Amino acid sequence: MAYDELSTLITELQSSLQKKQLPAATALLSRAKRALLQLNALIPTPSTAPQLISLAREVLELGAITSLRQEDYASFTRYYQQLQPFYDTERHLQATHSVQQLNLNTSQRSKITGLYLLFLLSIGNNTDFHTVLEGLVVEASLKGHRVEDDPYIKYPVELERSLMEGSYDKVWRETKSERVPSEDFGIFSSVLVGTIRSEIADCSEKAYPSLPISNAKNLLFLDSEGAVVEFAQARGWILRDGRIYFPQAEAAQTEQAEKGASGSIIENAVGYARELETIV
Structure with a gap:
């Protein structure tokens, strides 16, 4: 041919x-x-x-x-x-x-690489994410540039930073904003939000005995209280009197120790609940 x-x-x-x-x-x-x-x-x-x-x-x-x-x-x-x-x-x-x-x-190298970084981020493969990113940093520095100068690379890099900080609201906002570099990057939005939701749910179970369903809707980035009920039932949470009750920790001492690690993330997230209410 x-x-x-x-x-x-x-x-x-x-x-x-x-x-x-x-x-x-x-x-x-x-x-x-x-x-x-x-x-x-x-x-x-x-x-x-x-x-x-x-x-x-x-x-x-x-x-x-x-x-x-x-x-x-x-x-x-x-x-x-x-x-x-x-x-x-x-x-x-x-x-x-x-x-x-x-x-x-015609090269789509930046776009393909950015999508691959986002894919690694969505499956929690931080090791390969940073391996690829380090190579890009070296290459960019040799040209006198920063990797953040490329919008296709900047997007997953900033999402990863927000995830590491526990700033889940920032990640959620970015997946919904006009700053998504292209339609193809939106393919991973639901995967990333699902990962965030699972992380917040894990931390909530350790940090609090219960939460109002209305707060949980915003906290977990769900569209309705019905979706909260469905999610809670899948997690084995107890629903009663408009609140979600989490399973008791195995020991109070363990719960207190873990609260120091997870509480700060949840405290930040709960603080955003009312603000997010106008968006969700």
Whole structure:
């Protein structure tokens, strides 16, 4: 298959994704990957033509986006890993000024990397999150930049900082705000909010004997008191007289010790309850 035919497939694939036609995008993606296999371009080598490297990278990036929109996170991870040697090769070619045939303006590296960081954050993989981030920090510093200069990277970095501080309200606000870099980043919003909700629920059980259902609605970022009841029942909490009663701690001494660790987070969150009431 000639380069122009592969370029046509990429254009059709981009169009299908813009129209949210995922089945069509999946079929086109399979054809494009078969073409790359025939051209021996699924892995870049020193003999791979720069133009072909660019086309192959575009196919894999579109594959990553397609997988993400299908919520196939295992496939998205594989695409991210496949892309790394292409990004390394293009950076090398750019550094050596051999970029005449590279279509670097089409690269979605920042977006794909930001999405991967957000994915790691959503599953609680802090080790890999910081490993990837440290590499980005080094690369940016060599260019005299900061990673926060890139909005696609800044978004997951700031969310991670808020999570580490226990500022769950900030995370919730960011997932709902116009500062979300693109629609694809919103895919992880429900996952992140679910993680936050579970963290707050765990801390609440340790920090308080009970809470009003009305406060719990805002505290847990739920849309209604009915949703609170459903969530509480799933957690095995006791509902009585408009309040949620948490299971008793195994020992008062243990409860007191744990309250010091978790209480500050919950105290901050409860303080936001009334303010959030106008939003939720």
